[in-house]
Amino acid sequence: MIKTGDIKGCLAGKILRIDLSNKKIWIEETKSYAEKTLGGRGINSLIMVNEIAANVKWHDVENLLCFGVGALVGTMAPGACRVDVSTINVFSGGKGSANVGGFWGPELKYAGYDNLIIIGKSRKPVYLYINDDKVEIREAGFLWGKDIYETENILRKEIGDEHIKIACIGPAGENRVRGSAIMMDTSKAAGGSGVGCVMGDKKLKAIVVRGHGKIEVAQPKLFMQVVARCYQQCKDEPNSKMMRKVPFNLYSDPEWEGWNTNIVVKNGQDDQWEKEKRIRLMNSTTGVPSMQKGIRACYSCPIGCMPYMEVNKGKYKGYQGEGFWINTIMGHACRFDISDPEAVVESWLLTNKLGLDGDYVAAGLSWVFELYEKGIINKKDTDGLELNWGNSEALIKMIKKLAYREGIGNLLADGMVEAAEKIGRNSEYYLVQVKGQPSIEPFRVPKGWALAVSTSPVAGRHLRGATMGSNRYGPKPRPGDFNVTDYRNQAKGVVWQGKTKELEDNLGICNYVGTWSGANFLTIGDFVELINSGMGIDLTEEELMNQYAAIGRNLEIAFNALHTDMSRKDDLPPKRFMKEKVKSGPYKGLKIDEDKYNHMLDEFYTLWGWDKKTGMQTRSGLEKLGLKDLAEKLSKCGKLVDK
């Protein structure tokens, strides 16, 4: 365990606190928080659990918007660039968290801050300007209403420094559209949990950062030896070339196994998309890959996975920007049955430009398309739009309506669950959501994916432990031996992957470079060596996985318990996928077997040390992690199993 005074490197050293209501700015030291959680999301979670009272809602002035840059960010640790944005989840009312890469996080550390914690609300639009010790709350009326691109351009001109890094919201966040993102460096989205909506609610348009300082490590020579070895590992890994230029190498193969396991079509009607549509969308001559003009990497990243796109023909010709992911295919293509490559790229770029979360757009709007197909809503409800499958023009118009709250967009902006209540007529059955947040994830085929998405403490996203078989891009040391569709052993893999993600978010290492892809990049052993030589401490792999990773997840589960009525029932997948089977393809006939899923869930709770019956935390489990005070707090609210 880390003792007081032990940490000697990697941290910037300060936490910046800002009260927007009272225009106050102050700082405190990072170390005491880092001793408990290392950094990044861990510190955000600790502050939220300690400081946000149980009755506070996301739109209250007491809600905190927390930016946590990982402990290794700013050093040369491979893939160390990530920022966690935590706040009250606008969908679940519990813990919200979104994770984002790019260049903003390292810049905040060079300015001298590991975390930025914002409380209160401004009456008028403001932006923050952080230039090392100079921190100002500035008037932002001239930026209000501007999209992400415009906001960045105006701020660069206004400040006159091309090296500033900007995190900002677009019209969607300003209009408090629930599924709004905070965009960093133009195109990287902290998308989930409605973090952009909270930022808009605080009338905070942007956070501009410029840092001129340094990050020191405890043992520079040793640290660089570890870095050199890690870089060599990444270089030697045969999968790294395949994982770059992603649209070219992976998804453009119509026989790629992911087409069978990762895809949900027409809002969940099937999990198989026709081959001719895959080819139309992704062929290298006229499809999406033909629009890729280059690849970009985040800060200190040895993989590089981000295509720079430019629409090269058709009516959207000339639109350009970074970003095209598997989520683009899963969401903006397959869920709407749209195989027009230009329209898919344009709709994705537009989603970024307006500051929307891509998954919210895809899961929410494809639900509306299905309601239209089923006749639950009609042209009168959609402002005259024909929301037929494959209608890309309608999708693009709907994205704008959502961001600007125009017509039906106003109804959908307040949340899809709330919209379903207003629409009625069994519309909620068709809405794919977990803990209130719309979800684009596959549930019926990959069982570990279903388990991780359904149990994610931040509601319905796949980064908290989703597995796609035990040998994804493998082989790499990981527990369990299971195929994608197995129920057996799956929980073991999901818990292991969930724990590694806890560490990655605390350290600020991209989980693609870390353990998630399954390629031979970084291992937990590498994390240990980087932390020990960088921070000057002496942790073991066992301590990292069973102590620090477990603390991270338990803080979020406790936050949910204190703030909501979540229980075991909220860790189940959407009912639709327990009733309706996959209609075609190699996995035709699969659905989620509720009994087998529940057995998997039992195993999952046991492995985390929680009560099997209720999913609640136990006193002995929390005390083992040194979280005695938290156990007491939960016990007083009746949210702890006393064993």
Added chain:
Amino acid sequence: MELFIISFFTIYQPVSLFFKGKIMKIIRNSDLCYACKTCQLACSFHHTKTFWPERSSIIISRNPQDGTIKWRMNATCDKCVDEEESLCVKYCIYGALQVVKEVKDND
């Protein structure tokens, strides 16, 4: 002092640096540059034994909107005299930076 500004679209533009009578040529293939700034960070480590991008001899900036990447090298580059190889080149995993020639004046 900024000596070079090379746009994203410039390919194979050689950069010659004069230091202690040596000529070092770094080839930068801008088609291969992913703008990860690792070279900038590695360079700062060489100079300061810390991670201090402001003290780097190479400054990278990128524009995510129009796709351009700018690469600037200033006069503080000392050729990594005390390192086995230039750190910027060593850590450029994408192969965008390469030392292609090293000639001593008195050779």
